Structure formats: C-alpha cells, structure tokens
Amino acid sequence: MRRLVEICGDENVFWRAEDLLVWEYDAGFDRRPPSAVVLPGTTEEVADVVRAAHAEGASIVPRGAGTGLSGGTIACADAIVVSTARLRRIISIDRVARIAVVEPGVPNLAVTAAARDVGLFFAPDPASQRISTIGGNVATNAGGPHALRYGSMTNHVLGVELVLPTGECVRFGGEVADLPGYDCVPFIVGSEGTVGIITKVWLRLLPLPEDVRTFVAVFADIEHGARAASAIIASGVVPAAMEMLDRVTIGALNAAFEVHLPADAGSLLLVEVEGLREETADWATSIERILRKNGATNVRSAETAAERELLWKARKLGYAALARIRPNNYLHDAVVPRTKMPDVLREVNAIAERYGYVIANMFHIGDGNLHPVLLFDARSQPIDRVMEASAEILKVAIDAGGALSGEHGIGLEKNHFMFWVFGPEDLDAQRRGREAFDPDGTMNPGKVFPGGDACADIPTERTKRALAEGMWV
Amino acid sequence: MTTAFDTTGLERCIHCGLCLEACPTYKITQLETESPRGRLHLMGAIADRRIDLSRSDATVLHLDRCLACRACEAVCPSGVPYGRLIEETRAAVAQARGISPLGQLLLWSVSRPWVLGAMNAVLSISERTGLRRLARRFLSPRLRRLDALAPPVGRPQYRPVQVESPRSSVALLLGCVMRASYGDVHTATARVLAHFGVEVVETPDQACCGALHAHAGNKEEAIRLAKRNVAAFERADVILVNAAGCGAHLKSYAHLLEDRPNWAARATALASRVRDVSEFLETIAGDETFGELAMRVTYQDPCHLAHAQGIRAEPRALLSRVRGLELVEMANADVCCGSAGFYNLAQPDYADRLLEPKIDAILATRPDAVVTGNPGCMLQLAAGLRSRGREGIPVLHLVEVLDRALETR
Numbered sequence A: 001m002r003r004l005v006e007i008c009g010d011e012n013v014f015w016r017a018e019d020l021l022v023w024e025y026d027a028g029f030d031r032r033p034p035s036a037v038v039l040p041g042t043t044e045e046v047a048d049v050v051r052a053a054h055a056e057g058a059s060i061v062p063r064g065a066g067t068g069l070s071g072g073t074i075a076c077a078d079a080i081v082v083s084t085a086r087l088r089r090i091i092s093i094d095r096v097a098r099i100a101v102v103e104p105g106v107p108n109l110a111v112t113a114a115a116r117d118v119g120l121f122f123a124p125d126p127a128s129q130r131i132s133t134i135g136g137n138v139a140t141n142a143g144g145p146h147a148l149r150y151g152s153m154t155n156h157v158l159g160v161e162l163v164l165p166t167g168e169c170v171r172f173g174g175e176v177a178d179l180p181g182y183d184c185v186p187f188i189v190g191s192e193g194t195v196g197i198i199t200k201v202w203l204r205l206l207p208l209p210e211d212v213r214t215f216v217a218v219f220a221d222i223e224h225g226a227r228a229a230s231a232i233i234a235s236g237v238v239p240a241a242m243e244m245l246d247r248v249t250i251g252a253l254n255a256a257f258e259v260h261l262p263a264d265a266g267s268l269l270l271v272e273v274e275g276l277r278e279e280t281a282d283w284a285t286s287i288e289r290i291l292r293k294n295g296a297t298n299v300r301s302a303e304t305a306a307e308r309e310l311l312w313k314a315r316k317l318g319y320a321a322l323a324r325i326r327p328n329n330y331l332h333d334a335v336v337p338r339t340k341m342p343d344v345l346r347e348v349n350a351i352a353e354r355y356g357y358v359i360a361n362m363f364h365i366g367d368g369n370l371h372p373v374l375l376f377d378a379r380s381q382p383i384d385r386v387m388e389a390s391a392e393i394l395k396v397a398i399d400a401g402g403a404l405s406g407e408h409g410i411g412l413e414k415n416h417f418m419f420w421v422f423g424p425e426d427l428d429a430q431r432r433g434r435e436a437f438d439p440d441g442t443m444n445p446g447k448v449f450p451g452g453d454a455c456a457d458i459p460t461e462r463t464k465r466a467l468a469e470g471m472w473v
Numbered sequence B: 001m002t003t004a005f006d007t008t009g010l011e012r013c014i015h016c017g018l019c020l021e022a023c024p025t026y027k028i029t030q031l032e033t034e035s036p037r038g039r040l041h042l043m044g045a046i047a048d049r050r051i052d053l054s055r056s057d058a059t060v061l062h063l064d065r066c067l068a069c070r071a072c073e074a075v076c077p078s079g080v081p082y083g084r085l086i087e088e089t090r091a092a093v094a095q096a097r098g099i100s101p102l103g104q105l106l107l108w109s110v111s112r113p114w115v116l117g118a119m120n121a122v123l124s125i126s127e128r129t130g131l132r133r134l135a136r137r138f139l140s141p142r143l144r145r146l147d148a149l150a151p152p153v154g155r156p157q158y159r160p161v162q163v164e165s166p167r168s169s170v171a172l173l174l175g176c177v178m179r180a181s182y183g184d185v186h187t188a189t190a191r192v193l194a195h196f197g198v199e200v201v202e203t204p205d206q207a208c209c210g211a212l213h214a215h216a217g218n219k220e221e222a223i224r225l226a227k228r229n230v231a232a233f234e235r236a237d238v239i240l241v242n243a244a245g246c247g248a249h250l251k252s253y254a255h256l257l258e259d260r261p262n263w264a265a266r267a268t269a270l271a272s273r274v275r276d277v278s279e280f281l282e283t284i285a286g287d288e289t290f291g292e293l294a295m296r297v298t299y300q301d302p303c304h305l306a307h308a309q310g311i312r313a314e315p316r317a318l319l320s321r322v323r324g325l326e327l328v329e330m331a332n333a334d335v336c337c338g339s340a341g342f343y344n345l346a347q348p349d350y351a352d353r354l355l356e357p358k359i360d361a362i363l364a365t366r367p368d369a370v371v372t373g374n375p376g377c378m379l380q381l382a383a384g385l386r387s388r389g390r391e392g393i394p395v396l397h398l399v400e401v402l403d404r405a406l407e408t409r
Ligand SMILES: Cc1cc2nc3c(=O)[nH]c(=O)nc-3n(C[C@H](O)[C@H](O)[C@H](O)COP(=O)(O)OP(=O)(O)OC[C@H]3O[C@@H](n4cnc5c(N)ncnc54)[C@H](O)[C@@H]3O)c2cc1C
Pocket: A026, A027, A061, A062, A063, A064, A065, A066, A067, A068, A069, A071, A072, A073, A084, A104, A125, A126, A127, A128, A131, A132, A133, A134, A135, A136, A137, A138, A139, A140, A141, A142, A143, A144, A145, A192, A193, A194, A196, A197, A198, A199, A316, A317, A319, A320, A407, A408, A409, A411, A444, B015, B016, B017, B018
C-alpha cells in the first residue's frame, strides 16, 4: 500500500473499507469490493503499480467507467483495481491520416466530438458512449447500433500500448498498418483486461457521412417487424443501424423521454441509412417500400437533426429507462442467426412468462444481437431464479446456433457457460494464448474462462456455475 | 448506531453510470466516491448497515461534497429521485452526528428575518465606517470567506408596487436572504408584473421556505417552516418565486409533508400553484417584447431551476424578447457554480474548483453582464468575478434585466 501511495500520491489511492464499496459494482449483478483502488496518472505510473503488485503476487483488475454489464471489473481474489479515470487525454487527432491517439480513460463520446470538430467521424457508438471509456470499449470489443454497418470496436483500433501483467510496456500496431509479424491487436481487443492494461489507443476515424436519414416504422407485432428487417438486409441495402423496440420498451421510453412513440405499436423498427446524398435517397425509397410491403402500418422519417437525436437518445438511454417498470433487470446479449430470430424470440418470451417476469426487447436486429431484458423486483423475486431463467435463455440461443455474447463480453457473468460453445481444445488454446501474456494469472483473474475458483466467494458466481454445469446435458 | 431512513426510489438505481458525466463533483475529480452512482451506493450501504454513520467520516465527507444540484437526477433515465434521497440521507446523518455549529448558526439566522436584518444593518454600518475593511485583516481564512460571500449590503428594501385595476394577483415568496439583501429584486419583480396588470398581494405570515434546513438535514425545522407557508399561502392562486432554490423546495412540500395527515393534501395543493417568475412571465407575456437594452449577456442556469424544475427555455425566451440584447451561451451553462446553499462555506476547496471553470466560461463570452435567477448563484458568481478583478461585470437577476428594459419603453 505504501508503495502505491509513493507511486500515485495519497489522494489517488483508496483503501478504507467504506470507500472501496463504491468500486464493488459495475452495471451488471456481481458485487465484490477490491482490496485497494489506485488511479495512476501516466503510463509510467501504471507500469510501476503493476510491477509493485506483481512483486507482491497481488492480482490486478483494470477499470474504466464501470459501465460493463458482465462483471469484468469486479475484483476477485482480493485484487487491486487500477482505474483509468485520470488517463483522460486525447493526445492527437491527425486529420489527414484520420487517426486519433487517445489515453484509455477518455469517454467514447469525447472522441466522437473531437473527431467531429475536424470534420471526421468515429463510428463505434455503444449506448453507454457518454460515459464508457475507450479502454473499456477496446477491452470488451464494444459494439453499438451503428456496428451493423461499421463493425464493432475491433474494426476501428489500429494500435494499442499495453502494460503487461509483469510490468513491461509494449506496443502493437499504430499509425502504420501492416506491420510485419504477428498482428496482436485483434487479440487484445476483446481480451477483457486479462492480458494487460491498455494505456494508449490508436483509433481509425472516417469521413463524416454526407447525408443521414432515419425512419421509424410501426408494426402490429414483433414477428412482422423482424420479417421486414430481414427483407431489408436481403435486398442488399446495408443500413447504418437497424434497431427493434417492443411494446414494453416503447412504454418505458415514453415515460422517460418526450419522444411520443406510438404507444399502441406491437413493435417499432428504427432504421438509419448514411452515405452520399444520391445513395441515401435511393436507399430511403427502397427501405420505405420494403417496410410497407412487410406490414408496417406507419413509416415516419425524422425531419430534423434534433428529432433524430431525440430518437437515438431514447434508444440509447432506453435500457436504464426500463427501471421505471421494475426496479431490477437482467439484460441478455446473445447473438442468433437472423433467420432463427423470430423462433428464438418466441421461446425467450415463453421462458419469461413461465418464470413470471416482464420482458422487454430492444436490440440490434440487423446483426441478430438480441437483448431480451428480464424485469423484476429483487425485493420479492430472488436473483437465483432470474439467473436460472437466464441460463435457459442462453441455452435456447446456443441451441439455435448462436453465440454467448454480442458485445457486452463474457467477464464473470458468462464465463462458466463458455464450454457450452467451445470444446476443451478450443478453450485450452485460448488459455495458452492468455498465459503467454499473463504467465502467473494475476491479470483480472477468474474472468472469461470457465471453471476456476478465483471468484467462488461471490454468491451469484457460485449459482451461475452450478447452473452452467447442471443444465448442460 | 445508524439511523433508518426512507430509501424509496433507491432500488431503481441500476448502476448504469449514465449520470456520472453530468455530475460537477465527478467532473472535477473523476472519482467514483464523488459521483452520484457512488453516493447512491453509499446510501444503500448505510441503509443496509454496512456503513456505520457515526463512525465513518469518509462516507459523510463524500455525502457532504454533494452539491444537491440534482444534475444527476435530471439525466437519470430510471427516474431515481436523487434530490429526495440525499435530503433523507442528510437527515439521517444529522440525527447520527448532529449539524456543525456554523451550519446551525446559519440555519438559525436565515429562518429569522430580524436576525438577517440586524446583520445587514451591522454590516452596512461597518461598511460605511470602514470598520469592515479593517476587520477583514484580522479574520481567519474561513471567516474571510464568509465575509466575501456575505450577501450585499445597502441594496434597497422591497417596496410594493400599486397596480390600478389589476387583471389578476399573485403572492410573492419573500424568502430569507432575498428579503434581507435583494429587496430591490422583489421590487423589480413587482414592477414587471405591474406592467402586465398583475398585482402582488401581501402575505404577511410567510416564512423562510426551509430549503437550506432540508438540505442540511434539519428536517424538523424544514417541516415547521413548510407548515407555516402552507397556511400563509393557502388563499393565493399563484405563489410566485424568484429564487430558484426556494421555488424548487416549495414544489417539493408535497413530499415533505406527505405523512402528516392534516397537511399532506394542503401541501400538494400549494405545490401545484407555485411558479418560478420566469415560468409565469412567459405564460402571460403573450407576444409582447420588453423594450430595449443594448447589452451582451450570458445566462447561468441555476441548478434548482434547470435540473430540479426543468426550466431552461423560459428565461432564455424572455431575454430574447428584449430588443438589442444579445444572449451568448457560455459552455456548460447548466453546471453548478459551487454555490449550493452553504457549500461554499462547508467545502471551500471544492467550491473553488467548481467556480474557476465557471468564471472562465463566463469571461470567454465577453459579457457586459451575467444573468441568472437565484440569490446563491448571484453571490457566488459575483465573488468569483471579484476574485479575478472583474467586478465591473455585474451579476443580474433575470427580472432586473426585464425591469430595466421595460423602463426604456
Ligand atoms: C446503459 C448501458 C448501455 C450499454 N450499451 C452498450 C452497447 O450498446 N454496446 C456495447 O458493446 N456495450 C454496451 N454497454 C456495456 C459497456 O458500456 C461496455 O462494455 C463498455 O465498453 C465498457 O466500458 P467501461 O469504460 O465502462 O469499462 P469497464 O466496465 O470499467 O470495464 C469493462 C472491461 O474492460 C476492462 N478494461 C477497462 N479498461 C481497460 C484498460 N484500460 N485496459 C484493459 N482492460 C480494461 C475491464 O477490466 C473489464 O473487463 C452498455 C452499458 C450500459 C450500462
């Protein structure tokens, strides 16, 4: 502890039990306070902290804004949390090369705004973008509504600087693409803090699209909406974003924001196209036709930038607005093949009904990334049952040929379910990849991989493990 | 022993963190301990008895550093009632640990107009005789700060304005600091109202609204004052308030008195008739303009107007009705200036760190004057400008601007 204070200064180290409570959570369900929290102010300080911890055999958990939904920042094994909150500089923006170099603690939206100031565009837009950090976005390979057209974070990271679990500072990629040798960048993107602490990121910027058009289409039910979405993709048009909202969600959004969505709609599709003016005009016409042909009872386009912003604000903040219906919720993140989506949704709804939860759906329909949210009240409905229902939902998605997570990561939430989708050899190869960076397993222990006991003192963790191992037959 | 308190609404916080960037104290520290999500989590830990209030100075400090500006509440999609929760928590803190002696003295004086009046008189005499300047040299830093932020002396008292055959009438909350130190703002309010044929009727039994007491955790006194005002204003159709903090608090009387059988309904009725002066003027002004005033101003959103009452457009709309007046928006106009009741006395370090960027933002607009709508903000901004040697830029209440503009007609 004394060493940490020496490195970062008294005011940047927290150790009192009651203070540590505010670092025991992220936006998911697992809770456990760390043994200390440090906020280094430079890469050197990060490296010194990691070295000091490594010398003592202490584990480390990197932390951005703590908006993660899968327990990635929860400190297992009495780990020390290293927060990137003070690493908040945008180091440079190169307008010609279209590259931004930033520190990991910069919020996503700050990069978007800085890029826009020089006429450029930073595409990744997780709904948490106001607050979630670039470091966290890289570590979870974050997506967002516009990932449909632009891809998730991994398509936008050109290079990273990383402090390894043993304290060395290394760099992969950077301004110049196609460096010889192994391309480690995609391996680090999505590594959820298990291979080192990201201290600097080179980001790809794009030209601002010339024109943007946004439509809201109303359907009688989810199935019609889903069919229309498939028809749009099949037509060859690639919308920049395509989101579906169901009736429960619409109610919550109307209560939280002044969006005035049609309250009697069975589902809504939010479709956006971006590009050159001639292109968007063409696409707009065909999208509108397809929407109507597939049962849209009403198609409205956002007339002004303000209207479009309000729609997106409602969509992006919508997850939190669901707490207006029930105080607690469990948000899922499975991805299923688009053709199976209507069937999966039907089964998911049936599970929710069987368990007695309200269910809300608001998701990236374009990539088949479902986000069913189970709404409940933890004061009367035990969390164990919710997790059981969630495991059933995961199983339905996997049985349909889907994946565990679209964008929120595996973390502590779904680690025990990994063997549902990966065989022992696959997992072993992944483990060895990790060990090459973290031979002692001190970097974010207990995450991503199934089995381990590092986090076994967290009750929710034990429950999930029992479910994962018990339900798989 | 930790005191039980009402945590209704706390369960709605899903820890999403969307409120963090809106929080002034998080902005300056980047610390979860100084964030709304962190403070809500601490409140939960207090309620669950994981934290013992009487022993945890650190927790109390994090809670004390909250401005109660409610910026977090305004952006929270879940609708977590932060303002109410921090008041409940502070009442629990006060019960477990008591209120600081300085806080007690200030609270005691604001609810007694004669004390404020007497202080005002003493200060004004010492100001004129030069005694105050002399005394300043011997004051401790804390007291010097108190002195720098003391309400202005020598501004004229409130003088009611006669209206011939008024078309309607309103009651005006005179308040504590406003009454003692900003009487001329009340007069300006009455004159602007008179221009629209609205008369201010006297409400002699009214008291200080009790907002400062509630924020500091003195719930008992807050309830006593609320009851007095509910009774005093019972007959008024509209209760007009020109101090944002008081307006927000009057509007929350319904909650404050909700479990008092004889008062709840009356308090709800009263709260529904409370209007901020900008809200009211914007509804009665029709298409009228306010005369002319060639001036470049910038507008500071008082927290308890923008965040607590959702009033942002009205003051700006009113300013746009003044011909020749140019409104230049400063950056982050709705971020707290650090005034927040006694905050600038209780948390001087944080208050200064909040005030610095605020003054920078103001100066960047090169204004002739700063306009706002709350006495606390006026004091804090004026102190900030003075500390930079820019006392030449006056801080005006919105109604003062409108009143001056009307004079030109
Ligand atoms: C309302 C809401 C909406 C959301 N919407 C989306 C969405 O649309 N798309 C999406 O993909 N996600 C979404 N999320 C999830 C979350 O915001 C993302 O996972 C985000 O990328 C996390 O960033 P963070 O800064 O909060 O990271 P944290 O939660 O602090 O950390 C997440 C993980 O990253 C690791 N990490 C953080 N910083 C570093 C670093 N510098 N080096 C190494 N590892 C690091 C942590 O160890 C942890 O494993 C949403 C969350 C909320 C609450």
